Amino acid sequence: MQRITITLEDEFLDEIDRVAEQRGYTSRSEAIRDLVRAGLLSEEPVAGDTPCVAALTYVYDHETRELARRLTDEQHEHHDLTVATMHVHLDHHQCLEVSVLKGRRDEVAALANRITSQRGVTFGRLHTISASDDAV
Ligand code: NI
Structure with missing residues (x-):
């Protein structure tokens, strides 16, 4: 120091x-x-192939047709990147989910984009933290 x-x-x-x-x-x-x-x-310009851990926060309308299933399908398809997801029923219509992701930075960002770009997802933000190789 x-x-x-x-x-x-x-x-x-x-x-x-x-x-x-x-x-x-x-x-x-x-x-x-x-x-x-x-x-x-x-x-910081970070190379896509570097490891990270990330928290993806998003809000969606669970009444949007097939949306909840599509979001779950995305996470199952990329189960290697998904550590855990917390689901909160915000009100009669809206759900908040926080997913902890880890893996290659570019793959985590791509999964986050696939989730937050779905129709009916009204808010999405990804917080990414650089991680060591043995953390992912
Ligand atoms: Ni819900």
């Missing part, structure tokens, strides 16, 4: 402190490290 000195405008530092307090950080350094890490991750 190295110690560096950086210069920030007062308003920028106030904003960092506000976010740090909101998220419950007790150390400004830890808050800045996490913000920088998140920024770097979003910029």
Whole structure:
């Protein structure tokens, strides 16, 4: 670990402190490290053949014809990528599912796209985290 000195405008530092307090950080350094890490991750060009773990969150209307079956079929077809799925009945019509996926980054992204592009899926977001080879 190295110690560096950086210069920030007062308003920028106030904003960092506000976010740090909101998220419950007790150390400004830890808050800045996490913000920088998140920024770097979003910029990182990652090869498709690298391993990852991911959480896919989506909402769908279970009354859309055959949709629930099609979503399940997709996951069975790619059971090697699907670790587990949690299903929540949000209301009379909508279901929320969170699927934990792991495998090659390009294959995980392709499965996520096949699920979230189905008609009747109203929200879809994939959070991907780089993993070591032995994690997948
Ligand atoms: Ni449901």
